[in-house]
Structure formats: structure tokens, C-alpha cells
Amino acid sequence: MVSYKSIKAEILNGIVGRQWAPGELIPNEEDLARDYGCSRSTVNRALQELADLGILERRRKAGTRVAQRTSRGALIQIQIVRSEIEQSGRRYGYVLLHREVQAADSATAGLIDAPRGKPLLHLRCLHLADGVPYQLESRWISLVALPSARDVDFESVGPNEWLVTQVPYSRSEHIFSAAPPNAEERERLRLRPDEPVFVIERRTWLAAQALTYVRLAHPGLSYRMISREDDLLDETES
Amino acid sequence: MVSYKSIKAEILNGIVGRQWAPGELIPNEEDLARDYGCSRSTVNRALQELADLGILERRRKAGTRVAQRTSRGALIQIQIVRSEIEQSGRRYGYVLLHREVQAADSATAGLIDAPRGKPLLHLRCLHLADGVPYQLESRWISLVALPSARDVDFESVGPNEWLVTQVPYSRSEHIFSAAPPNAEERERLRLRPDEPVFVIERRTWLAAQALTYVRLAHPGLSYRMISREDDLLDETES
Numbered sequence: 001m002v003s004y005k006s007i008k009a010e011i012l013n014g015i016v017g018r019q020w021a022p023g024e025l026i027p028n029e030e031d032l033a034r035d036y037g038c039s040r041s042t043v044n045r046a047l048q049e050l051a052d053l054g055i056l057e058r059r060r061k062a063g064t065r066v067a068q069r070t071s072r073g074a075l076i077q078i079q080i081v082r083s084e085i086e087q088s089g090r091r092y093g094y095v096l097l098h099r100e101v102q103a104a105d106s107a108t109a110g111l112i113d114a115p116r117g118k119p120l121l122h123l124r125c126l127h128l129a130d131g132v133p134y135q136l137e138s139r140w141i142s143l144v145a146l147p148s149a150r151d152v153d154f155e156s157v158g159p160n161e162w163l164v165t166q167v168p169y170s171r172s173e174h175i176f177s178a179a180p181p182n183a184e185e186r187e188r189l190r191l192r193p194d195e196p197v198f199v200i201e202r203r204t205w206l207a208a209q210a211l212t213y214v215r216l217a218h219p220g221l222s223y224r225m226i227s228r229e230d231d232l233l234d235e236t237e238s
Numbered sequence: 239m240v241s242y243k244s245i246k247a248e249i250l251n252g253i254v255g256r257q258w259a260p261g262e263l264i265p266n267e268e269d270l271a272r273d274y275g276c277s278r279s280t281v282n283r284a285l286q287e288l289a290d291l292g293i294l295e296r297r298r299k300a301g302t303r304v305a306q307r308t309s310r311g312a313l314i315q316i317q318i319v320r321s322e323i324e325q326s327g328r329r330y331g332y333v334l335l336h337r338e339v340q341a342a343d344s345a346t347a348g349l350i351d352a353p354r355g356k357p358l359l360h361l362r363c364l365h366l367a368d369g370v371p372y373q374l375e376s377r378w379i380s381l382v383a384l385p386s387a388r389d390v391d392f393e394s395v396g397p398n399e400w401l402v403t404q405v406p407y408s409r410s411e412h413i414f415s416a417a418p419p420n421a422e423e424r425e426r427l428r429l430r431p432d433e434p435v436f437v438i439e440r441r442t443w444l445a446a447q448a449l450t451y452v453r454l455a456h457p458g459l460s461y462r463m464i465s466r467e468d469d470l471l472d473e474t475e476s
Binding site: 012015016018021022023053054055066067068069070071072073074075076077078079080083145148164165166167168169170171172173174175176177178179180194195196197198199202206207209218220221223224225226227228229230 | 250253254256259260261291292293304305306307308309310311312313314315316317318321383386402403404405406407408409410411412413414415416417418432433434435436437440444445447456458459461462463464465466467468
């Protein structure tokens with residue numbers, strides 16, 4: 001009795017060995033069942049699993065092809081900074097540097113996607129890992145969307161941690177970039193000469209309402225943003 | 239007759255208006271149906287859609303709560319560089335700078351996750367947008383996994399474009415960072431003084447076999463990696 005897993009491994013070997021290239025048709029179920037000496041339903045299950053993993057592409061009537069991925073998706077999980085630091089086994093530290101209510105001017109209105117003149121809460125915070133500067137946070141919160149932020153001092157809890165307890169969001173935008181540091185970043189993050197910052201900017205909205213804009217700057221020489229995809233085939237290999 | 243869409247909008251207003259905070263229980267279906275003057279099945283459909291969107295969390299018996307998202311996922315789509323440039327309306331240019339077969343030494347073996355001494359193809363390529371340097375690519379391809387790469391000159395087609403026609407991959411790793419440029423990056427990317435590079439490193443595997451390692455460096459002052467999430471609620475708002 002031939003298992004679908006061994007058929008899956010066989011087909012995979014054909015792909016690894018370039019018996020069939022990306023975009024190419026592989027034999028139909030009937031022929032594979034004959035070649036491997038198993039039932040068509042066993043072949044079908046193996047093909048379906050490889051298709052679910054994105055290794056094969058199946059089209060009704062058009063047959064099964066080896067997938068040709070022309071774009072690669074990388075999923076970045078951005079945690080609350082406290083969790084990010086603690087999960088790496090380091091001690092989390094937090095300092096509020098600045099807190100001020102402002103009216104949105106032309107620059108900040110554009111950043112947070114809110115009308116000029118509306119009240120914003122501006123915060124600057126430093127997050128540390130084992131006492132070493134890890135992230136400088138510069139944040140604006142819409143006081144129209146989140147009036148209760150006015151009454152929070154943010155001395156002991158960072159704004160990200162507080163925000164997740166307030167409202168969910170329905171839309172977000174992330175921009176990642178490498179930048180020369182400004183004077184405050186150079187000093188607060190204790191950057192070495194010529195050390196750039198890795199910047200994450202994030203905006204969130206709930207329905208049409210802008211909630212917050214944040215710029216997170218990290219020391220370029222130590223910060224890495226990593227996305228690992230588990231091996232789709234681990235089950236086959238074990 | 240009250241539509242489930244108007245109920246969805248009502249519940250959303252309750253969340254926006256902070257009637258219920260993240261983590262908090264909202265009233266049960268029966269009470270909501272009475273409050274909104276509609277059937278329980280209409281409420282149920284509205285709640286289910288908001289749960290599917292990640293705005294609510296439903297648990298059998300435990301009721302429905304406003305979701306509290308403590309990590310934010312950002313999906314980065316990394317296209318073939320030619321598509322990335324052409325989709326932005328610019329003309330794509332490509333230059334092969336260097337091509338060499340090497341045996342993996344301790345440094346390159348670590349990068350590509352292959353044993354020392356195994357043959358690698360090393361390539362350096364420049365990708366341009368409207369004639370302006372956009373990306374400097376430094377790539378190693380395993381000639382054990384992809385022996386046919388030895389016969390490709392890569393003069394007119396970049397290695398990424400070629401690779402997608404060769405084998406699929408089942409595992410990938412991406413590392414994003416900000417770095418001071420090395421001398422070649424400074425010259426080839428025509429960087430301004432103090433301009434850092436935005437670096438994407440990618441490794442891919444097919445089953446246990448390492449395929450390629452690539453370092454993609456981009457001019458920091460102009461390059462932005464962007465991830466936009468569509469508004470989950472767009473349907474409600476229209």
C-alpha cells in the first residue's frame with residue numbers, strides 16, 4: 001500500500017531534480033498512478049497537498065503545472081516593542097521624553113491624515129533593551145479619534161501598549177526605510193558615526209478616522225527585521 | 239427591513255465611539271436584535287463579518303468581544319525588480335557587473351547555507367530605473383541545486399528572473415536592515431555623502447536544498463518599502 005506522502009515526496013523529487021520546470025505540465029493523475037503503482041485518489045491527495053503549499057498549480061481541465069512564483073510575500077509580524085524585547089530574553093526599559101498637545105499643522109496633518117487645526121497628542125519615547133537604546137518612538141495620536149489620550153500621562157506605559165486597549169483598527173500602512181539619523185536620534189540612540197537608522201512608519205485608521213502616526217527609529221548596525229517562512233514541506237521530509 | 243450592513247455599521251459606530259473597548263464583551267445577539275429592531279440572524283451575519291475582518295472575536299459560549307490586536311502583521315510583496323520598476327512607470331535597465339564560479343568558503347557557505355567547497359555562482363548586477371541606479375544585487379546560486387546556471391551568461395536577463403523559471407522554493411527567509419554603504423555600493427548606486435543603503439537579504443530553499451542567497455542594496459534616500467492594508471470596512475462605508 002503506497003501512501004500519499006511517499007507520492008508527494010516522489011513528485012517533489014521530480015521537481016527538485018528538474019524533471020519538470022516551473023510552468024511545465026506534470027503528467028496527469030492516471031499516468032502518475034500507473035507510474036507509481038498506486039490509486040488515482042492517492043495521487044490526487046498528494047497533488048492537492050502540493051498545490052495547497054503553492055508548489056503546484058492545478059486548473060480544472062488544464063492540468064497540473066509546477067508553480068512559477070514571480071513575487072515573494074514576506075509577512076512581517078510587528079509586536080508591541082515590550083514583547084519584542086522581552087521575547088529576545090532582554091529586560092525592557094521605557095522613558096517618556098516629551099508629551100505635548102498640539103494643533104495639527106500642515107506637516108503633522110499630512111503625517112496622520114487628519115485636518116489641520118485638529119488637536120493631536122505628540123509623544124516622544126525611548127525604548128531600551130537591557131539598558132541599551134533600542135527604539136526611539138515619535139508618535140502623534142488624534143485626540144478627535146481618541147479624546148481619552150489627553151488624560152493619560154504615558155509616564156509608565158508606552159502609547160502602543162495603551163492604544164491596543166483603546167480601539168481596534170481596520171486599516172494600516174507601513175513604510176520601511178533606511179535614513180541618516182537626525183540629531184536627536186544620533187544622541188538618544190547613541191549611534192556611532194555614520195550609523196544610519198532603520199525606520200518603520202505606521203499609520204492606522206478605524207473606518208474613515210485616522211488614529212495615529214508613528215515613526216520608530218532603530219540603530220542600523222544592530223537592528224534586523226526578520227521574516228522566516230516555515231518549510232512548506234517539513235511534513236514530507238520527516 | 240433592516241439590513242445586516244446597517245447593523246454592521248451600527249456596531250462599528252459603537253466601537254469607534256468607544257461604547258465598547260478592545261477586550262470588552264458586546265451585548266449578546268438577542269439583546270442587539272431587540273435594540274436594533276431586527277432579527278437575530280441579521281445580527282449574527284453582521285457580527286460574523288466583523289469577526290472575519292478581525293474587528294470582533296467570537297467564542298462559543300464566551301460571547302463576542304472587541305478584538306485586541308497586540309501584533310500587527312505587514313505583508314510585503316517582493317516582486318522581480320523589473321516588474322517593480324516597470325509598475326512604477328519607469329524604464330527598466332540591467333547591467334551584469336561580475337560573474338564568477340567559486341567554491342563556497344566559510345563566509346559564503348554560511349550565507350547560502352551550503353557546505354564549504356561546493357560550487358557557487360557569484361553574480362553582481364545593477365538594476366536601473368529611468369537610467370538611475372535602483373538596486374545593486376549581489377547573489378550566490380548553488381550550482382549543486384541548479385547546475386544549469388553554469389551555462390547561463392546572465393548578460394541580458396537578471397538572475398531573479400531566470401530563477402523563477404527554474405525551480406519553485408518551499409522555504410524563504412528575509413532580513414531587512416539599514417546599513418552604511420560599502421565602497422562598491424557608494425559608487426555603483428551613486429550615493430550622496432552619508433546616504434545609507436536599505437538592504438534586503440533573501441535565502442530560499444527547496445526542501446533541504448539551499449538554492450540562493452541574495453543581498454539587494456537600495457539608495458536609502460529614495461527607496462521605500464511599503465505595505466498597505468486595504469480598509470477591511472470599505473464595504474460598510476460605501
